[in-house]
Amino acid sequence: MKKIVSIIGARPQFIKHAPVSLALSKHFRSVSIHTGQHYDEKMSAIFFNELQIARPEHLLDIGKATLHGAQTALMLQQIEAILLQESPDAVLVYGDTNSTLAGALAAVKLRIPVIHIEAGLRSFNREMPEEVNRVMTDHVSRLLFAPTEAAIDNLAAEGITEGVHRTGDVMCDTLNMMRPFLQRPLEGDYFFATLHRPYNTDDPQRLAKILDVMNRLPSPVVFPIHPRTANNMNRWGAGTDAYSNIRFVDPVGYGDCLSYQSAARTVITDSGGIQKEAYMLHVPCITVRSETEWVETLEGGCNTLVFEDLESILALAGRSSQPVFRDLYGDGHASEQITDIIATQLQKA
16 A cells, blocks of 8 residues: 655644545555644644544654744754655645645655645745745645646646646535534624734734724624734733733634634634635635735635735725625535545556
């Protein structure tokens, strides 16, 4: 039986890995490496428990490395050693994190085929580390699974046409698995917000402005506070008591996050994954970024970008009209389709 090693390390990858690992286990010997990129219990272990993902066979030790270069280098070194030990037939990576790039580089330098799930996404902002990660990973991958037609077009524009397959989005698979368990967590209208990107959380004036705007929204805001944001606020002496309209809560698990989103009036976020989850749940979204890799969510006002004019969040959040959503991300069987294609391609190798 052929062996596939999957690289995971951050919240979005745990979510994507849940249905894919289940599908892989039916055809391959499936081994996973957890890079430790999200090492906090509330950002990591909770997802394995909730999504019933098998515990990774390998857990890396990257300590508290936070600089992108140091973190990627430590992962690369340790992943390479494990791949030499495991000798897999392919390495599978997800998305656009440092874990993605480190896994892809370690594999390609050992001449192991790289499989990239969520290939072809582009924000066209090379200042984002994620954009660099996803571009480089696509260019060294043997099999590229694109969730949308726009992603296919992006790859073609860069000369990548071999090994490209449009399969839908595996996050749709996971969300459909969770739908029967979603519950309304609060009565009445509320907004749901998440922030974690450095340009929103590392600048005290910008973060204070975003919190001030959310504090003036017409309904309460549920805000699971990312460890980065909480640490910054503590360092700056910015107390949560000053924001009576914002309910600060600890990071929540995947099911709770979906439940909060599904019943929210509007989602406010800078997360790529949560933008997409809101769209799949047919909930309007305001994205506190200047660009998005999920460009199709912008159609019909389903998702709106806000960056410079933060005050516009108030008007957008107050809209009463409901955008029209479409089923853009597949039928919830992307993982099975991906696994079948991998099986066919590896048989040819």
